[in-house]
Amino acid sequence: MAVLFPRGGARRMAYDFARIEEKWQRFWEEEGVFQVESGGDRPKFYCLEMFPYPSGALHMGHLRNYSIGDLVARFLWMKGFNVLHPMGFDAFGLPAENAAIKYGVHPNDWTLRNIDQMTNQLKHMGCSYDWRRLVATCKPDYYRWTQWLFLQLYKAGLAYRRQAPVNWCDSCGTVLANEQVIDGGHCWRCATAVKKKNLTQWFLKITDYAQELLDSLDDLPGWPERVRIMQRNWIGRSEGVRLSFDLDGTEEKIETFTTRIDTIFGVTFVALAAEHPLVEKLLELASPDQARAIGDFVDVVRHQDAIERTAVGGEKEGLFTGFFAVSPVDGRKVPIYIANYILMDYGTGAIMGVPAHDERDFEFARKYDIEIIPVIRPADGPVPEAKTMDVAFSEDGIQCNSGEFDGLPTAEALPRMARWFEERGWGKREVNFRLRDWLLSRQRYWGAPIPIVYCDDCGMVPVPEEELPLELPLDLKVDEETRNPLTKSDSWRKTTCPRCGKPALRETDTMDTFICSSWYFLRFASPFTDEAPFLKEDSDYWMAVDQYIGGIEHAVLHLMYARFFTKALADLGFLTVREPFTNLLTQGMVIKDGAKMSKSLGNVVDPKEIIEKYGADTARLFILFASPPEKDLDWSEQGVEGSHRFLRRVWRLVEENLDGLTGTALEPVPMESLEKKERRDLKRKIHETIQSVTHDIEVERQFNTALARLMELANALSAFSCADDLDWRLFREGVEVLLLCLSPFTPHLCEELWQKVGHSQCLARAAWPEVDPSALVVDRVTVVFQENGKLRERFDLPAGLSREELQERVLADEKVRARLEGKNVVKVIAVPDKLVNVVVKG
């Protein structure tokens, strides 16, 4: 302890976190400490956390997300940046409707009440948000601009309506975008198995940006590699050749797509998806019996479960149509099948079957006894025997049975044969993507209405921009039967055509809420304007988001959509940047008892209770200390207590030494004027702490190790005893560095203690401490002596000894000499300030 019995012996105050936290939250708010404007001398920094859905209460994932964000925002302000750190609510969505059905509350009331509650909770966390900039996507002054942006995309041809087989979730009562179907065909929200339905829906042309979305992933070195890989997988680019086969005896052509044009000489069949348009043609051309067989088969396949049909290892089923296709390269006639494993969704909905070199085609050919022709052999082996093959040979190899291409390795054959095809006009090189257009319609009430009117004479007519927002009527009742009351409301549906004035009908679907969250980060830059969704001067100043923080679950949802929006808005001239988020941090989950916290497992810990019991500072400290941010975090009540204990020790460290601290000059003592070891050690510790904490936060984003260093500093300060004024000056320097560096983690406690030691300026707006390089000078080091790399002795030696000097001094030591007695020393390795390793033989 610095002082056992504090001077004056006055009764000291206990760490009353509730009082302190309330006091400083009020102070920050009343003084407008965290309000920021664009411009000024400081470089800008935009720190953003994924905004929450207003479910009613914060959960641990939020607590973690926002603790990390607030740490970054506060740290960077102290480092000299002009930090934009806003918060809002992703407020449209299904839970509000479910609550309406269950509790008889209107979704709007339910949502607004939850926003109030959660805003309150966020304020109790002590986060440094500029609350003036709050946005809620369900409010007309926000969705007005969501609708406006939709119309801009519509005008640009990026929003369109068409009929397509789409994903339908029975439980949610709406369609879903492809990204929202996970785990082999389940709804991302409720895990219900989705169905395919043929519906006319609104889409956004995200596929226009597929190539750029893929390419510019390389321009995002600040993103975790795994997120970029997930997006790359999702976009699923593949290069190949589109080629057509003639339908024998007709003028019809069958378009196929292949990435393995090098296997063209091995084609032994052609297969069509059951939904392929050519199937209709075949029905016309076929004999009545054949037509019946085809019709029956197609019916069966079309009714097969979508998931089952696209699952690996699913039973392949096909039917020979009785027709033949003609191969363009050699005029061979091969049978045409309809097969359940061919997807109309991908490529052309028809394939060339090469069983020798494709696993799926192989399985199919064996089942239906189709010929197999190997055209590639392994580089180091013979041509596979068609009769005895038991798996397809799908690797690279050497061409054979391929005419003029025989002997070429795959890597060469592929481009050459593609060129050959193009030259002869048989096919065209083509790039295919797995990414599909974004289905944005939702058959739900609680969302932003799609601002389109359908007129018998004029067709689709956009609602005029000056009439926006097209407000969602709040006087409709949401219940189980009328899932989307807009469809039953004449006052909503019946309108007049904006173009011709005749009676017309409104669109009753609303927008996917991911649309709302695809541009909210832009609104934060211009939250007050009613002229535009955002002002270019603001977005030019603030964008891109320098640090974005959120859960990995949005790797291919929100994060892909927001990238698409940013690019589209840039092309429309509204934005300069083409990528919204420069650096991305994906935090791990909060785990308890080895499993994700969930109601069904009953292992949920409510942040509210933790904050009430221990305070926000303790909750934040624990969550930042228990694990590095990207890893999952194991919740431990004992760990929370440990964090609380640490804060009480910091409190006492200041409180019990208050007289000494305030009775001394606020003037750091330079290292040069310190001679005593204890003083030099403490001075060094203080500056080493600044150095490593800064590095851990700024470069490594390892907040847990930063805290470990701060705990060490606190321990060192506790162990230091002050005898004279020089000691107190040093001690005070240490305490202030501790408070400054700890403040982004536990801001309330640090503000309070900062004030106690005599500062009148708010700590949140103080400057981050600077490292004094002269204080980092190391006097003595521990050098180890090793025998064949094994640790034998330790020595405390002056730092900076030369290689030779070090070796000499260590080898001269009595214990070392005794150890080496009679041994044959082959080699000595000396590393200054580290070790001396002796290689002995025998």
Place this chain on the structure above:
RNA sequence: GCCGGGGUGGCGGAACGGUAGACGCAGCGGACUCAAAAUCCGCCGAUGGCGACAUCGUGGGGGUUCGAGUCCCCCCCCCGGCACCA
């Protein structure tokens, strides 16, 4: 199957190719107390030894190196993503 990320004390987790286990939690011993809580001090990878010490130890097996948790090769296990995508 393909692509990522992991595997270190009882637990969460640290370690520029150079003292493995920082920091914390739990545990053990002690101080203070009538007692408890709180707090403080000490110990805390395993095995053997009273001890100084010794041996082993970062999923398993090889290798490179004076020296490997860290680099290379092979294998096992866990987590995540994609997957009948032509």
